[in-house]
Amino acid sequence: MEDSQLFSKPKTPFTGPLQGGLQEGKSIIVIGTVLPNANRVHVNLECGDDIALHFNPRYDGGPAYVVLNTLQKGNWGTEEHKYESPILQGKPLILQILVTKQTYKISVNGKHFMDYKHRIPITGVKSMFVNDMVNLDFIAYQKPEVVPYKTLFKNGLQPGKDIVIYGLPNPDCKRIEMNFRHKYGIAFHYLSYFDANVVVRNTFENGAWGKEERSGGVPFKKDELFKVTISCDKDQFTVFVNDQQAHTYKHRFAKLEDIDVFEIYGDLQLIFVKPL
Structure with missing residues (x-):
């Protein structure tokens, strides 16, 4: 995606700049796993020296809860608390902070968690911090993803490359479709039909669809977060859902370097795509 910033597998504690400063309409996305022995997670x-947003899940012996606050001129403001938390020790964390004119809209694992009104103008925010209580996979700063989604590969597809997709099927989701395209057709078409509970794989070439590969058991659940990894190997695509192998598809279109588009359609909230 244009106008985006990505840190892959960053070490913690992490401090990184936000290119261009904080901007209305953009999101910060933190993806990782909270350590099993975490006492307090800090995302700032x-x-x-000031902290515009201090997002602070705590595990102090009782049920997990979250504290939010702002530090100005060395002084903390009034704490805001939420005495419930989907952010658990030893569990995955997908934190999304959407910047709006009045508030930070905070979502956890695809679900809205709370809003936090600005106490410091967003124009002053230039960097972010995550402490060492999270094992980080990615940090991204970008405009929110939208469906239909399309991204381009500069040098085509190559064996050993993966694309990672985080999303949330809508409660009334009918279908989710993912395609790897080239100039003349679709090399790999991956389509989940929820009502029929079937997954279709195919290739569109020379103006016609090939023979479908179909199997039962859609690997997604409505209104539940998913992580999809599609790996391109020399002989096949392999699809992993929530880190479990779901399907394989042998290449019918052999010129991998000509596959230069990936797209997503369907009834889902798209949270983050880690490109090739």
């Missing part, structure tokens, strides 16, 4: 949006 920083303006020099």
